[in-house]
Amino acid sequence: MNELDPLLMVALAAGLLALAFLGWALLERRRAGAAEAKAWTLREQFIEAETRMRLIEDQAATQAELLRAQAAQSAGAVAEELLKRTDETFRNREQLAQQRLEAQLKPVAETLAKFEAQVQAVEKTRAEETGGLKAQIAQLMEASTATQAEARKLSAALRRGAGVQGRWGEQTLRNVLEAAGLAAQYDFVEQFTLDSEEGRRRPDVKVKMPGGAVFAIDAKCSLNAFLEAQEAPDDASREAALMRHAQSVRGHMQGLSSKTYWDQFSGERSPDFVAMFVPGDGFLAAALDRLPDLMTEAMDKRVLLVTPTTLFALCKAVAYGWRVEEQAANAxxxxxxxxxxxxxxxxxxxxxxxxxxxxxxxxxxxxxxxxxxxxxxxxxxxxxxxxxxxxxxxxxxxxxxxxxxxxxxxxxxxxxxxxxxxxxxxxx
CATH class of the missing domain: 1.20.5 (Single alpha-helices involved in coiled-coils or other helix-helix interfaces)
Known part of the structure; x- marks a missing residue:
């Protein structure tokens, strides 16, 4: 009895297990049947839903076709209306833009009109001035031609001899003295004679200075070589003629220094120099270019080389001295x-x-x-x-x-x- 209890218990446990398994199997079978029934139900519902979907798709396609047809008709009308409105809007905008453009361009047009009028006036003035300028140029050309003719006449006259050059130099000297404010026969005396141990001397001008002093001016410088240089055919001939001119000026300076006019005016308190008048700045400049030490040599020999410019300044000082002396006498x-x-x-x-x-x-x-x-x-x-x-x-x-x-x-x-x-x- 004791040995059969475990077996009985095992068998009983196995039976219970078999019953439990059988119940679980029946339960699972029932569940499977319910799931299969549910699956058939779902399948039927899916088929029914699919059928509905097809019907809905067919209806949607039909409605889409109808909508397309309606949309095509309404789109044509709308497009035509839009085209009309667009055309009208474009025309309005074009007119507005034209008006705005005209309003903006109106000041520009007025400015351009004024500018055109000014340009026409300037052109007219320029034409008149051009005509006047042409006339003035023509007059200047005539004056230049006349000056050249007179210069040629003067050059030809000066080449005739020392007498013509001397008279021209004397006249130029007289003009400078009068322009400086000195009066002939009162402030300076022309063409007078001095008696000396070496013979009779004849300086061109004697200038009276305040206080009773005087100094002599000589205007007999020869210009033949300088005039020859102006007509020289080449540079070498011109340079040679100018060198002869410089030597001529130097020789005349040395001869004038040997006359010692200041000693012959000792009774009139003359300063110890004599003025050598060269009737043109260009004549003296040409000589100084070839003989740079000529001015220093002349001052060492008590000869003052003067041109119309420097002599004018010197005589101005003399005239000022006379005015000062006159003012002192008046005082x-x-x-x-x-x-x-x-x-x-x-x-x-x-x-x-x-x-x-x-x-x-x-x-x-x-x-x-x-x-x-x-x-x-x-x-x-x-x-x-x-x-x-x-x-x-x-x-x-x-x-x-x-x-x-x-x-x-x-x-x-x-x-x-x-x-x-x-x-x-x-x-x-």
């Missing part, structure tokens, strides 16, 4: 006139003082007369009024004394007046 005359005027004013002041004293005495006598009249006569005369004497309405006027005194001439008093001097001199 002396003014001083003499001042002294005489002072003397006459002193005499007149004495007469005025005498008149004042006479007036003062007359006033004193008048006041004495008024005092005597009031105290001695009028007191007795007014008693007629107390006696009722008919005086026909007339009253005796009162005589007032003169209280204003005569103003003394204190400025003419010799004790109070300052000691006057006129032009630096004692009034005496």
């Amino acid at each position: 002396d005359k003014i001083a003499a006139l001042g002294r005489e005027l002072y003397k006459r004013m002193s005499v007149m002041g004495g007469h005025a003082a005498s008149v004042g004293k006479a007036l003062e005495a007359a006033v004193s006598r008048y006041n004495q007369f008024v005092g005597s009249l009031e105290t001695q006569v009028l007191t007795q005369a007014r008693r007629f009024e107390d006696l009722k004497v008919d005086h026909e309405g007339k009253e005796i006027p009162e005589a007032s004394p003169v209280e204003t005194a005569v103003r003394p001439l204190s400025k003419l008093s010799t004790s109070d007046a300052p000691h006057l001097r006129i032009a630096g001199q004692d009034e005496g």
Whole structure:
């Protein structure tokens, strides 16, 4: 019995397990049947839904076709309307843009019109000025031609000989002296003769300086070589002619220095130089270019090389000296006139003082007369009024004394007046 209990228990457990398994199998089978039934139901529902979907798709396709047809018709109308509106809008915008463009371009058009008018005026003025300029150029060309002709005539005349050159130089010298303010025969003397131990000298001009001094000017410089240089055919010939011109100027300077004009004017306090007049700055410049030491050599030999420009400055200084001397002479005359005027004013002041004293005495006598009249006569005369004497309405006027005194001439008093001097001199 004890040995059979475990087996029984095993069998019982196995039976129970088999029953449990059988129940689980039945349960699973039931579940599977329910799942299969549910699956068939779902399949039927899916088929039904698929059928509905196909119907819906068919209806949607049909409606889409209908909508497409309707949309095509309405799109055509809408497109036509849009085209009309677009065309109208485009036209309106085009007109508006045209108006705006015209409004913006109107100032530009007005400015362009004004600019065109100004351009036309400028063109007209330019044409007139061009015509005037052409006329002036023509006149200038004529003047230049005339000047060249005159220069050729002058050159031809100067080449005739030393006499023509000398007269031209003398005339040029005279023009410079007169332009500087010097007067002929008063401030300078032309063509005079000096007697010296070496013989008779004849400088062209003697210029008088303030204080009695004089200096001589010579205008006999030869210009033949310079004129030859202007007509030289080549540079070598021109340079050779200019070198001869420089040597000519130098030789004339040395000969002028040997004449020692300053010694011959010793009685007139002449400065120790003589002026050598070259009638053109270009003539002297050409000589100095070839002989740079010519000016220094001339000053060492007491010869002052002058041209119209430098001589004008020198004579201007002389003219200024004459004006200063004249002003000094006038100052002396003014001083003499001042002294005489002072003397006459002193005499007149004495007469005025005498008149004042006479007036003062007359006033004193008048006041004495008024005092005597009031105290001695009028007191007795007014008693007629107390006696009722008919005086026909007339009253005796009162005589007032003169209280204003005569103003003394204190400025003419010799004790109070300052000691006057006129032009630096004692009034005496």
